[in-house]
Amino acid sequence: MRRPDLAPRRAAAVNRLAALLAGLLITPAAMAHGDVTPQAVDTKALPALGEQWRDQNPYRQNGDAIRIGSSAFNQNCARCHGLEAISGGIAPDLRKLDNECASLKDEKKKQACVKEMDNFFVTTVRRGRTRNGAVYMPPFEGTLNQEAVWAIKAYLETRREKPL
Numbered sequence: 001m002r003r004p005d006l007a008p009r010r011a012a013a014v015n016r017l018a019a020l021l022a023g024l025l026i027t028p029a030a031m032a033h034g035d036v037t038p039q040a041v042d043t044k045a046l047p048a049l050g051e052q053w054r055d056q057n058p059y060r061q062n063g064d065a066i067r068i069g070s071s072a073f074n075q076n077c078a079r080c081h082g083l084e085a086i087s088g089g090i091a092p093d094l095r096k097l098d099n100e101c102a103s104l105k106d107e108k109k110k111q112a113c114v115k116e117m118d119n120f121f122v123t124t125v126r127r128g129r130t131r132n133g134a135v136y137m138p139p140f141e142g143t144l145n146q147e148a149v150w151a152i153k154a155y156l157e158t159r160r161e162k163p164l
Contacts, residue, residue: 069155
């Protein structure tokens, strides 16, 4: 014999179990990126860079770019890379991105390293990263313009951890 007073509890338990199972079926990449809409970045205060992508950051140590990059980062990147670029573990800690370059003594090697890291950064942001069919970082090309991407890089350079 069924007790009618238990029916609401059973229904609630079934709903909780269904929600738990649905949560387990969502992939980590989908949970990380979800259906978040990238935020527009106002770059009018920065010198326009044109259509051709630069191979090095033209905004390095530019105060306006750092301010804009900070806001752009926290609106578009912090969800995975952490507020103020302090990673919580879901994505790489971008404060360490240029550490190898910063510690080089030979100026030519240092400049070559910086150029290589700038290229790696801009390519990753534009095209994203996918491995074995899983999206580790969505592409931002078409969402963030060149000025916004380089402003974010200028900001990240101010967040660099000091090499040991």
